[in-house]
Amino acid sequence: MKFFLLATLFTIAAADSYRAAEHAPKYVAPSYVPPKYETATYAEVNYETAEPYEFGYVVKDTESYADFDHSEKRDGKVTTGTYRVQLPDGRVQIVTYKADSYGYTADVKFVGEAKYPEYVQSKYNSYSVPAYKAPAAPVYSAPAYKAPAPVKPAPQYKASTTPAPVYSKPVYKTPAPVYPTPAYEAPKYKATTTTAAPAYDVPTYIAPTYPSAPVY
Numbered sequence: 001m002k003f004f005l006l007a008t009l010f011t012i013a014a015a016d017s018y019r020a021a022e023h024a025p026k027y028v029a030p031s032y033v034p035p036k037y038e039t040a041t042y043a044e045v046n047y048e049t050a051e052p053y054e055f056g057y058v059v060k061d062t063e064s065y066a067d068f069d070h071s072e073k074r075d076g077k078v079t080t081g082t083y084r085v086q087l088p089d090g091r092v093q094i095v096t097y098k099a100d101s102y103g104y105t106a107d108v109k110f111v112g113e114a115k116y117p118e119y120v121q122s123k124y125n126s127y128s129v130p131a132y133k134a135p136a137a138p139v140y141s142a143p144a145y146k147a148p149a150p151v152k153p154a155p156q157y158k159a160s161t162t163p164a165p166v167y168s169k170p171v172y173k174t175p176a177p178v179y180p181t182p183a184y185e186a187p188k189y190k191a192t193t194t195t196a197a198p199a200y201d202v203p204t205y206i207a208p209t210y211p212s213a214p215v216y
Contacts, residue, residue, distance in 0.1 A: 052076065077101055089114040 056071030065086070068086040072081030079099040089095055091114050 085113075088115065 051090035052073070052075050054071075054073035056069070058069040060067050064090070067085060070081070070083040072079065074080075077100055080097070082094065082096045084095075085093045087110075091110045091112040093108065093110055095106055095108050097104065099105075
């Protein structure tokens with residue numbers, strides 16, 4: 001009875017879970033649409049019909065010695081202009097140019113005379129060579145020579161007149177000891193008796209008997 005009740009409970013739980021899964025909302029993956037890129041378009045510039053223009057400027061700075069000006073204008077296909085530069089040597093360089101369909105041409109001329117000022121050494125860069133005085137040569141005095149003391153003559157040795165001692169050979173009166181020769185007796189060995197090997201009986205082999213084969 002208990003088993004039947006448990007089986008019924010499991011069946012009801014499985015049915016409820018199936019119904020819940022059946023009514024659960026389903027996930028739908030969003031569809032990805034790649035973006036579209038349009039090719040950029042560039043408007044071509046027509047230099048043949050460029051708009052006319054005109055400009056000009058002047059620079060003059062006494063502290064930096066900058067003195068120049070430039071002016072230019074364009075009318076249709078022809079560009080003309082001029083610029084002036086104050087050079088360091090005192091001259092003025094003037095360039096007049098023209099650019100059209102035939103190319104670029106320039107007219108360069110210089111106004112004034114080049115001047116190069118004489119070089120004057122600055123007092124801050126002046127350097128006087130110091131007077132060099134050679135050192136006095138050292139004076140060396142010869143050392144006083146002192147004669148060495150006279151050498152004493154070597155001592156003279158006289159031969160001794162004492163005759164050399166005569167040593168006599170000692171005479172021993174005690175006779176040398178006589179030691180008797182020891183006598184050695186060879187050991188006597190007894191012959192050992194060998195135990196005879198035990199005798200074993202040879203086992204008798206009895207062949208087994210087998211029943212005769214059945215006759216069919």
